[in-house]
Amino acid sequence: MRRSRALLFLIVVAGCGPLYREVAPALPPPDPPAPAWTASGESEDHPRASHVTGLGRGACQEAADDSARGEIAKVFEVRVTETTDQNAAYSEVASAAGGTWLRSADVMQAVRTEASRVLTGVEVVARHRGREGFVSLAALSRRKASDELHSRASSLASRAGGLAAEARAARDPLAAARAWYQAALALVRLDVANRDLRVLGVRSPVEASVRSADARAAFVEAVRTGVRFSLDVTGEDAARLKTALQSALTAAGVPVSEGPDARVAVTGSCGMRRNDRPPREWVFVRYDLALTARDARAGSVLAAAGPVSDDASGQTFDQALERAGFVVRSRHVEPFVRSVLDRLFGAGESSKEDR
Numbered sequence: 001m002r003r004s005r006a007l008l009f010l011i012v013v014a015g016c017g018p019l020y021r022e023v024a025p026a027l028p029p030p031d032p033p034a035p036a037w038t039a040s041g042e043s044e045d046h047p048r049a050s051h052v053t054g055l056g057r058g059a060c061q062e063a064a065d066d067s068a069r070g071e072i073a074k075v076f077e078v079r080v081t082e083t084t085d086q087n088a089a090y091s092e093v094a095s096a097a098g099g100t101w102l103r104s105a106d107v108m109q110a111v112r113t114e115a116s117r118v119l120t121g122v123e124v125v126a127r128h129r130g131r132e133g134f135v136s137l138a139a140l141s142r143r144k145a146s147d148e149l150h151s152r153a154s155s156l157a158s159r160a161g162g163l164a165a166e167a168r169a170a171r172d173p174l175a176a177a178r179a180w181y182q183a184a185l186a187l188v189r190l191d192v193a194n195r196d197l198r199v200l201g202v203r204s205p206v207e208a209s210v211r212s213a214d215a216r217a218a219f220v221e222a223v224r225t226g227v228r229f230s231l232d233v234t235g236e237d238a239a240r241l242k243t244a245l246q247s248a249l250t251a252a253g254v255p256v257s258e259g260p261d262a263r264v265a266v267t268g269s270c271g272m273r274r275n276d277r278p279p280r281e282w283v284f285v286r287y288d289l290a291l292t293a294r295d296a297r298a299g300s301v302l303a304a305a306g307p308v309s310d311d312a313s314g315q316t317f318d319q320a321l322e323r324a325g326f327v328v329r330s331r332h333v334e335p336f337v338r339s340v341l342d343r344l345f346g347a348g349e350s351s352k353e354d355r
Contacts, residue, residue, distance in 0.1 A: 038128055038135045046125050046139040052200070054122075054138040061134045065124045068138035072122050076196055117152065118196045121145045146202035153193040153206035160186040161209040167218065173226020174263060174344070180219035181345040187212040220253055227344070228255050230262035230296070235270035237325050241289070242268070244329045248337040264302065264344065266293045270328075272321055286311040287324035289332060293340040303339040305332050 037043040041055040052075060056067025121144055126137040160183045167179035187208060194205035229249055233242040245266060246256050268291045274283065290306035310327045314320035 051139040056136045064134040064136040068136040142200045142202045146200045150203045156186050156190040157206045157208035164210040177222035178345045184215040228257040228262045229264045233268040237270045244333045248334050265296045282313045283320045284313050285320040289328045291336050302343040305336040
């Protein structure tokens with residue numbers, strides 16, 4: 001009897017099934033709805049009428065922020081390219097008159113530096129994280145950026161006018177050339193600032209009392225008539241080194257004089273030595289170069305390069321020499337000439353003042 005009751009109890013319990021319930025997994029919370037600005041590229045607080053906006057997307061928040069700032073930068077980089085191309089085009093046209101130095105790194109750096117100023121006011125004003133990644137909205141206040149740019153442009157126009165007056169009054173041709181060059185550099189920056197003012201569309205561009213083309217032409221003329229260079233090159237490859245120096249100076253619009261009236265004296269020396277290294281069927285030549293430029297009146301050193309060396313190989317001595325000499329000249333002559341001119345015309349000091 002007891003066995004029957006125990007068996008009956010087990011049958012009833014088994015028929016009731018398991019004593020636990022299966023719990024369904026929790027669903028993830030739904031993504032917040034994307035705000036309207038993620039599609040339109042502007043918000044109620046930062047409409048395009050009063051702001052330059054940029055919309056950026058990325059796999060992380062930092063990437064989205066950078067992308068949004070980059071979209072705004074693209075608006076102004078187009079103007080930077082236009083300004084750079086305009087200056088290069090002028091230089092090519094004026095090269096016969098000696099204007100190619102206006103394509104210098106100073107001018108290009110002036111364009112880039114000036115253009116980057118307007119971007120300092122860019123702010124990331126909204127962020128969103130959705131299923132597809134991160135989205136950021138960057139904005140630049142047209143009014144605030146225009147006020148700062150207009151003030152900057154007015155300062156550059158005033159500086160250019162003052163330098164032009166200083167150049168006209170200068171008795172020393174070098175002082176006149178230096179002032180005209182710095183005036184031209186200030187006008188390049190003014191051109192960039194004015195282009196950005198037109199993009200922002202709030203305040204009018206600023207006009208200077210001197211035209212950029214006039215400042216460039218005056219600089220070229222002052223250099224041509226009053227800032228002559230002399231060359232004294234010695235060594236085994238002197239003829240080719242002298243030709244390289246003359247070409248670099250001519251491309252920069254600087255006349256080379258053999259007479260005693262030179263304002264800048266450039267001296268150079270070069271030498272070669274054969275390196276007998278294996279394999280024996282090849283000739284190895286080492287080429288050494290040294291360059292110095294001095295103010296002929298003050299005697300001070302304007303720039304120096306070297307001693308620098310390089311070597312090359314060839315089946316003949318002349319072939320090896322040409323290869324080694326070409327490498328050294330191409331790497332060092334033009335930068336040396338650029339350094340001389342920068343020191344001579346005070347471009348570095350001008351850049352500091354204008355920053």
